[in-house]
Amino acid sequence: VTTTIATPEVKKQAVSDRSSAENSLGRKLVAPAVIVMLIVTAWPMLRALYLSLFRYRLTTPDDREFAGLGNYLTILSDSLFWKDTLNTVVIMVVTVGVELVIGFGFAMVMHRIIFARGVMRTSILIPYGIITVVSAFAWQFTFSINNGWVNGWFDWLPGISDGLPVGGEAATNWFGGHWTAMFAIMVSEIWKTTPFMSLLLLAGLSQVSDDMIEAAQVDGATWWQRLWKVIIPNMRAAIMVAVLFRALDAFRIFDNIFVMTKGAQNTESSSFLTYRQVIEQFQLGMGSALSVLLFLTVLLLAFGIVKIFGVDLAQARGES
């Protein structure tokens, strides 16, 4: 008994020696990249943190004065900030929710399909290869009151009209109202990023072992039960990664809004507000405070999602 216990201990020791040597080599190899990352990422972040404590405008540099947490107080007590945050949350929840469902469907199709597999997978992924700004312009034309096809094709739906014949019901001005404009923005966002979601989910699907599914089938589980009791629980890590990535992305939405409404009709997001402060109004202090808040929110979101799904990221990578 003693020998059988001792042997694995010795082996384990050997493995950790080797792995510590590997780790040390790894650290050395990664060091240059870490240094570059610190220069290009950590430095601007610290600088933004520093600037956020000042009243500082690019065009009146002499009036720069220390404001402490004044900028943060102004922002947190301003209704515009909360309105924009609410918009951002609505966009994030709706788009990620819809993308998860559609993306899962696409992932199933890509996983199960037998014929024309390459063509099918490629065509599902095409929207993801299109630049967001291009996608935004395409959908802006689509919903345009002058030459978009949505009004013409969906004329039969109540509330949508192409304005013909002239003098009858006015044509639907999608970018003229808050919710219709938000709808158009979200459609573009969903169209563009669902393939990314389905790609991540496909990776998760292929990790679910066929043996388990077969075992469930033998035990008489229906297709629905197999999906909910076997497939989805076993790809929880993949779902979490997909939701995490997309939620963080969606929370930082900018391009679609910039192209489609420029923030009009109260469709501004947190990123857009930050952009306006820094780029349009040259308010380096206020803008930096906003970006720090945005960063903290994203961190909080990431933390929240990891907690909700209760998945260890290391486990998702298959390390433990």
Place this chain on the structure above:
Amino acid sequence: MTYSLNNRSGRRRGRTRIASLAALTLASGLLAACSGSGSGKTELVWYINPDAGGQDAVAKNCSTDQYDVVTQVLPQDAGQQRIQLARRLAAHDSGIDLMSLDPPYTAEFANAGFLAKIPDEAQDALTQQSFKGAIDAATWDGEVVAFPFWSNTQVLWYRKSFVEKAGIDMSQPVTWDQIIDSASENGGQIGVQANKYEGYVVWVNALISGAGGSIVEDAEKGVDATISIDSDAGEAAAHVIEKLAHSSAAPDDLSIAQEGQAGTTFGSAAGSFLVNWTYIFHNYDEGQPEVAADIGYTMYPETVAGQPARPPYGGIGIGVSKYSDHVDQALEAAACVVSPDNQGVNAELTGNMPASPGGYEYPALQKIYPADLLKLFQDSVDAAAPRSVTPYWSDISSSIQSTWHPAASVTDGTPGESASFIEDVLQQRRIL
């Protein structure tokens, strides 16, 4: 073995060839970039707002044996022009020598120290040469900081046929009340600029000034300036906007109408009155000659009956960058650009009227525009009320846009609301 060696050297040869090709391409690119200075001649870069070629022609006129003036085009939108220039100047970019500046941002740039000082004698010459409104708009802290190049103003355009039908006497000054009533009673629509953009503030400012008020006083105090929009004049302006927005004279696209949309309304069957810049006179020549023949013009409408109107002022001044490597030559070139003759050349090509009485003497202008219209333009520029000259204009303008847009939401309370909002924004108690 031999084969593989050959193959490798072949590959190497291929690689060398690619490398030398790349080097050649790079070198030729560099050569092309240097060709301007290669001849020993300085290149002065003038950043211009997009136009119909007037500034290009002037740049050619102002190139000398010592330097060439070349143009680079800025974005269409004045706000984007400001952003691009300011960000580059804040980084001390020496690639900008001259720039076309919109009046509302001139003070901001001057206050930030982006503009080279114009020598005193040149300032005197500019003051002598230009309209008073143009000099006022180009003055910050007691100094003329930009060379007034062209001056724009709005007049009241009307359709002669409509006015005849409605029976109004246009030989006398008219008020906003009169034209709104006349248009709504006769099935006409009035073209104004009321989208959420600078042009809407131009309208608001003209209405308030026309009632003897102003948006800001003591603008030189920067963020501590007195916000004077909450006044009888502000209320009179709100009344006009409210009345038009709720009348049948309001076009359907009022809330998104800029100069172009307003021009389209004017050219349509419902076209009656239009307030717009000088270029409108030749706007319909090709597309709708029947409208072009029907255009009449008179002084901007009065906000309050009996009190002379204060029409909007617009235009472009030429700024010289303090960070230019050739400030002296750039100042010389700017003086050439704004010479009355070159103002005339620009006006002939673009319809953007000169900033000086001398520019109006340019012979070609007399041929293109009727004499009474040229006189109206000059009277209008003289009477014009420039937007307040303050480095914080863009904050004030955006605050007004936030509180006064859409036009249909304007009430008696709007001026008061916007006054406290502007103060909060300037004191950084609210974000925009």
